Amino acid sequence: xxxxxxxxxxxxxxxxxxxxxxxxxxxxxxxxxxxxxxxxxxxxxxxxxxxxxxxxxxxxxxxxxxxxxxxxxxxxxxxxxxxxxxxxxxxxxxxxxxxxxxxxxxxxxxxxxxxxxxxxxxxxxxxxxxxxxxxxxxxxxxxxxxxxxxxxxxxxxxxxxxxxxxxxxxxxxxxxxxxxxxxxxxxxxxxxxxxxxxxxxxxxxxxxxxxxxxxxxxxxxxxxxxxxxxxxxxxxxxxxxxxxxxxxxxxxxxxxxxxxxxxxxxxxxxxxxxxxxxxxxxxxxxxxxxxxxxxxxxxxxxxxxxxxxxxxxxxxxxxxxxxxxxxxxxxxxxxxxxxxxxxxxx
Numbered sequence: 001x002x003x004x005x006x007x008x009x010x011x012x013x014x015x016x017x018x019x020x021x022x023x024x025x026x027x028x029x030x031x032x033x034x035x036x037x038x039x040x041x042x043x044x045x046x047x048x049x050x051x052x053x054x055x056x057x058x059x060x061x062x063x064x065x066x067x068x069x070x071x072x073x074x075x076x077x078x079x080x081x082x083x084x085x086x087x088x089x090x091x092x093x094x095x096x097x098x099x100x101x102x103x104x105x106x107x108x109x110x111x112x113x114x115x116x117x118x119x120x121x122x123x124x125x126x127x128x129x130x131x132x133x134x135x136x137x138x139x140x141x142x143x144x145x146x147x148x149x150x151x152x153x154x155x156x157x158x159x160x161x162x163x164x165x166x167x168x169x170x171x172x173x174x175x176x177x178x179x180x181x182x183x184x185x186x187x188x189x190x191x192x193x194x195x196x197x198x199x200x201x202x203x204x205x206x207x208x209x210x211x212x213x214x215x216x217x218x219x220x221x222x223x224x225x226x227x228x229x230x231x232x233x234x235x236x237x238x239x240x241x242x243x244x245x246x247x248x249x250x251x252x253x254x255x256x257x258x259x260x261x262x263x264x265x266x267x268x269x270x271x272x273x274x275x276x277x278x279x280x281x282x283x284x285x286x287x288x289x290x291x292x293x294x295x296x297x298x299x300x301x302x303x304x305x306x307x308x309x310x311x312x313x314x315x316x317x318x319x320x321x322x323x324x325x326x327x328x329x330x331x332x333x334x335x336x337x338x339x340x341x342x343x344x345x346x
Contacts, residue, residue, distance in 0.1 A: 033142040033155055034120060040137045044160055046110045050092040050131070054116035054141060056288065056296040057152065059084050060169055060330040062162050067108035079287035079343075081332045102133060113138040114156070118212070120144060146215055146299055150174045169297070172329060176300045177219070180307045183315045184221050192221035193250035193310050196274065203252075203259040203269075204244075205236040213292045216299060220306050225249045241268045248273045251310060252280040253291065257346065281309055284343050287331070301326045305344070319344055 068090030150170035157166020199205040209224040225247035290302030
């Protein structure tokens, strides 16, 4: 009678060992932009980004990786990357659009959650309870100022295996910051035009000069006429026409078309220098605002637009060509000269 062969245990043990090795090989440990150690899948195909700011950045990096949008884009879909146009609206965190439905998020099977933060501080205790329920690896991208966007692009490019596109976008952002700074630094502060930032349909809301909402103004010469300390992150400080007349800004940049369309015919504004000199400009806003609200990568194009407005002799640039190149690089959208002109000069 042949002796029985006992090979099952080694075989099972080997299989378990190979499975464990395979599992570990499919993940990696990274350090996110908060300095947190996070184990993430080696291959990341789908991500959930609960904040609009992070989602917008993903539009430029690779929108096909998003499981959905935080907010709908009905009037500006034409200017979005094709991969983002048909994505479902799944919402985000409280206060940033509609609330996400966790069942929808889980059904989409994201590999990772990417959180956006404007502060490098401890956040573990503040992570939304809903995100913890997802039981997914969570990483933070952090940009305290616009100058940190290149670092965000490089971090996410490496994390998501999109380094080629990330390097192009980071390089554009860094060059935009550097070339405008070089122009501004050559102009004495006393010769830089003063600016009033008009918000609201009446143009009588604005921002203190230290507000994050006027970061571009600070970088473009720091001549915001409303010098004060920001009371809250929300901003929108109320002001009177009389105060604007006392400021006598050289330039007005306006958020709302309703205000812009009426300012030259409104008697209350006729004695403001910027109005008399025809130096009132409506901020372009497609697919989202070039200046603020929301702060996004569109501000790099807006920075060039602003510098050209303030320093047309020193910063000569073909804004139509620049915008066409920007939309192609950041949004993978080809626009005609006429379409670009309608965005810049509505």
